[in-house]
Amino acid sequence: QSVLTQPPSASGTPGQRVTISCSGGNSNVGNNAVHWYQQFPGAAPRLLTYYNDQRPSGVPDRFSGSKSGTSASLAISGLQSEDEADYYCAAWDDRLNGLLFGGGTKLTVL
């Protein structure tokens, strides 16, 4: 069971806006930056957003991250079929002195 809690699944239709949540505590999300990774089956994770709300070059602006208190969110607007993947949040934990990943959310585009 992950310390960072994500819903196991999410879904939406093309064009819709979908939000994936990541809930933690004061020692991780509450006190450190949150990053989001996208992973397709059989592939390596890809950095999607970093330092809560920044986007690496090459990532469409349809993807946006946010954080408030001990919770963070990844929003995907204008949903496309190619967005169907697993999404993971990550944050450092000061108490464990280690990197935590959320359990992952499988996004299905209906």
Place this chain on the structure above:
Amino acid sequence: EVQLVESGGGLVQPGKSLRLSCAASGFTFSTYWMTWVRQAPGKGLEWVATIKQDGSTKYYGDSVKGRFTISRDNAKGSLYLQLDSLKFEDTGVYFCARRVGRALCDYWGLGTLVTVSS
């Protein structure tokens, strides 16, 4: 172009050892922290270990502490993970990643599969 290529995975019996390697290219390896992350079949990502640029500081996940050892050879541009006293639950794909923040990895390799089975 940044490239990370893992190798060394395979089938190994419980209690045995394995050494994974990650060959880095396309960036100045000696100036970056590096990290290993693993993924059990059908499961999520799990952080394994992280090492500082000069190898002087290392962090380990609780599930591997005392059994796995992370190391690096900056002259060769290589990262290593020594896996000892392997358990069934160590089975999975092991990724190496370039760390640019405490939980932030910007480049990942394709991974190498470790299967622990009798």
